[in-house]
Amino acid sequence: MADSDVIDRFTAFLRDRRLPITQQRLAIAAILLRAHGHMSADDVAATLAADGQKVGLATVYRTLDLLVSCGLAEQRDFGEGFKRYEPMHAQPNHYHLTCTVCGAVAEFFDERIPDIIRRTAAARGFVPGQHRLLVRGTCRACRKTPSVLDRRPM
Amino acid sequence: MADSDVIDRFTAFLRDRRLPITQQRLAIAAILLRAHGHMSADDVAATLAADGQKVGLATVYRTLDLLVSCGLAEQRDFGEGFKRYEPMHAQPNHYHLTCTVCGAVAEFFDERIPDIIRRTAAARGFVPGQHRLLVRGTCRACRKTPSVLDRRPM
DNA sequence: TTTTGTGCAAACAATTTGCATGAGA
DNA sequence: TCTCATGCAAATTGTTTGCACAAAA
Numbered sequence: 015m016a017d018s019d020v021i022d023r024f025t026a027f028l029r030d031r032r033l034p035i036t037q038q039r040l041a042i043a044a045i046l047l048r049a050h051g052h053m054s055a056d057d058v059a060a061t062l063a064a065d066g067q068k069v070g071l072a073t074v075y076r077t078l079d080l081l082v083s084c085g086l087a088e089q090r091d092f093g094e095g096f097k098r099y100e101p102m103h104a105q106p107n108h109y110h111l112t113c114t115v116c117g118a119v120a121e122f123f124d125e126r127i128p129d130i131i132r133r134t135a136a137a138r139g140f141v142p143g144q145h146r147l148l149v150r151g152t153c154r155a156c157r158k159t160p161s162v163l164d165r166r167p168m
Numbered sequence: 169m170a171d172s173d174v175i176d177r178f179t180a181f182l183r184d185r186r187l188p189i190t191q192q193r194l195a196i197a198a199i200l201l202r203a204h205g206h207m208s209a210d211d212v213a214a215t216l217a218a219d220g221q222k223v224g225l226a227t228v229y230r231t232l233d234l235l236v237s238c239g240l241a242e243q244r245d246f247g248e249g250f251k252r253y254e255p256m257h258a259q260p261n262h263y264h265l266t267c268t269v270c271g272a273v274a275e276f277f278d279e280r281i282p283d284i285i286r287r288t289a290a291a292r293g294f295v296p297g298q299h300r301l302l303v304r305g306t307c308r309a310c311r312k313t314p315s316v317l318d319r320r321p322m
Numbered sequence: 323t324t325t326t327g328t329g330c331a332a333a334c335a336a337t338t339t340g341c342a343t344g345a346g347a
Numbered sequence: 348t349c350t351c352a353t354g355c356a357a358a359t360t361g362t363t364t365g366c367a368c369a370a371a372a
Binding site for chain 2: 082097114131135138141147148150157167168
Binding site: 186188189190208209250 | 360361362363364370371372
C-alpha cells in the first residue's frame with residue numbers, strides 16, 4: 015500500500031542484482047509509482063525537472079525499463095506515438111476506456127473477457143499470454159464534444 | 169468480393185474528390201487490398217519493388233492514408249514500433265490473436281464483448297466508440313517455443 | 323494548362339547507444 | 348578502487364514534409 019513499500023521492492027530488486035541504488039533511480043521510481051495515471055518518459059522527466067532535479071531523458075528511459083523488468087510497472091501503447099508506463103500496484107488485470115477528447119484513462123475489469131479468450135484460443139490451439147482491451151470514446155465530462163479525431167491506429 | 173470491386177470503390181472515391189487516379193495509387197491499393205495479412209508500409213513498398221515497380225516510401229504512406237480515409241483500410245498498432253494496415257473487406261469488427269513467436273495474426277469475433285463494453289461504459293457515463301482486443305500468445309505451429317520475448321507494450 | 327502527385331532528401335519525434343566522467347559499494 | 352550509472356550528444360527508426368519535376372484531368 016504505502017509508497018515506501020513499493021520503493022523497497024525496487025531497491026531489493028536492485029540489491030539482488032548488485033546494481034547501484036542511485037538517487038536518480040529512486041527519484042524516478044518514486045514519481046512513477048506514486049502516480050495514479052499512465053505517464054510518458056517525458057512526463058516523468060518534466061515532473062523531475064519541476065521538482066528541481068534534472069535527470070537526463072536517457073536515464074529516465076533506462077530506469078523505466080528496470081521498473082518494467084522487475085514487474086513494478088508495465089509499458090503501454092495507446093497509439094499516441096509514444097509509450098506510457100503504468101505502475102503495477104493496481105489491479106493486475108484490467109482494461110482501458112480512453113477519452114479521445116481529454117485523454118483521461120479509466121480502468122475496468124470483467125472476468126467474462128478472459129474466459130471468452132481462453133475458450134476461443136483453446137478452440138484454435140492458441141496458447142494465450144497477456145491480452146489487452148482498449149475502448150476509445152468520450153467520457154462523461156467531455157460528452158458534449160463527440161470527437162471526430164479518431165483516425166488513430168487501433 | 170472481387171479485387172476489382174474494391175479498386176473500383178477506391179477510384180470512385182478519388183474521382184469524387186477530383187483527385188488524380190495514378191498508377192502508384194492503383195498499384196498500392198491493389199497490393200494492400202489483395203493481401204490477407206496486415207501489411208506495414210515497408211511491406212507494401214517491398215512487394216512493389218519485388219514487382220519491378222519502384223514507388224517512394226512517402227507515396228506509400230500518402231496512399232495508405234487515402235485508403236484509410238475512404239474506409240477501405242484501417243491502421244493498426246501491434247506495438248511493434250511501426251504501424252500496419254488492414255484491408256477492410258474482412259469482418260467489420262473483430263479481434264486479434266497474435267503469435268509472439270512467428271508474428272502470425274489470427275482474427276476472431278464474439279458478440280458478448282461489445283455487449284460487455286456497452287454495459288460497462290453506460291454504467292460510467294462513457295460513450296464508447298471503437299474498441300480493440302489484442303491477445304498475445306503462441307499459435308499452434310509455434311507451440312513448442314513458449315516465447316519469453318514478451319516485454320513489448322500492450 | 324492547371325492541378326495535384328511523385329520522388330528524393332531533409333526534417334521530425336521518440337527512443338537508444340557510445341563514451342567520458344561521476345557516483346555507489 | 349572497481350564497477351556500473353549518468354549525461355550528453357550522436358545515432359536509429361518509423362513517419363512526415365518541402366520542393367523541383369512529372370503525370371493526370
